[in-house]
Amino acid sequence: MRILWLLAGVLLVAKATPACELAFAVEAEFPPHLMQQGEGWTGQSVVLLKRLAEKTGCRLRYVNSPWLRSLQQLKTGELAVVSQLTKTPSREQDFVFIGPHHTERIWLIGDPTLLPPVQSLQQLAGQLDYGRIAELNGAYYGEQFIQLKQHPEFARQLVSISGIQDKLALLKAKRVNAILEDETVLQYWQDKGYQDAARYQKLLLIYQSPVYFGFSKKALNPAQLQKLQQAWQQMEQSGEVSRIQAMRW
Numbered sequence: 001m002r003i004l005w006l007l008a009g010v011l012l013v014a015k016a017t018p019a020c021e022l023a024f025a026v027e028a029e030f031p032p033h034l035m036q037q038g039e040g041w042t043g044q045s046v047v048l049l050k051r052l053a054e055k056t057g058c059r060l061r062y063v064n065s066p067w068l069r070s071l072q073q074l075k076t077g078e079l080a081v082v083s084q085l086t087k088t089p090s091r092e093q094d095f096v097f098i099g100p101h102h103t104e105r106i107w108l109i110g111d112p113t114l115l116p117p118v119q120s121l122q123q124l125a126g127q128l129d130y131g132r133i134a135e136l137n138g139a140y141y142g143e144q145f146i147q148l149k150q151h152p153e154f155a156r157q158l159v160s161i162s163g164i165q166d167k168l169a170l171l172k173a174k175r176v177n178a179i180l181e182d183e184t185v186l187q188y189w190q191d192k193g194y195q196d197a198a199r200y201q202k203l204l205l206i207y208q209s210p211v212y213f214g215f216s217k218k219a220l221n222p223a224q225l226q227k228l229q230q231a232w233q234q235m236e237q238s239g240e241v242s243r244i245q246a247m248r249w
Contacts, residue, residue: 077218
């Protein structure tokens, strides 16, 4: 009889405590952070998030969603988490930031043999014309970049793309002359010998900032969010975060 009571108690707890599921936004590969592996995903950000989910008893579910839509779905609670998110005061109203899991350094990247040298972002607002520069719609490139977008000569050169597409393919196809991209992505392309990637170089540092896992305040309750924060701190203190960050992909 006591065993039956215990089993009944376990079932009641299971019903009262719903399983934790983290709907995680993915779209296209963003190596070395997000990379497809068969029907699943791997990469630095994925492995870190998987370990965080395991430590908190959560299940990771991948949701194919472009970046700008992902931010909207994170606000509404349709998604639980995105990676590579820059912390800003306005975003902190809707999201909890855990990390950072990476320091992002966004560069203007292109073929230096085809483009004039550039020393400052302001030069692209009048002195220099790069034609077409790919930016990710909804990405944050710093306050200076936001202010310069008000300048017609600068704004005219920008081409907004809706998702994390293969920007290297855009360059090779000459659909754009330059892109805004994290330096680790360019390094990965060059290490793997992708599509003449050696031709493309870092031309100008645009913005650098730590990036975080952004968790939805609508999708997760305060207790779940606190548990995730504590698990991340344990991973940092044990050295697990730095070990994963040091992995080669």
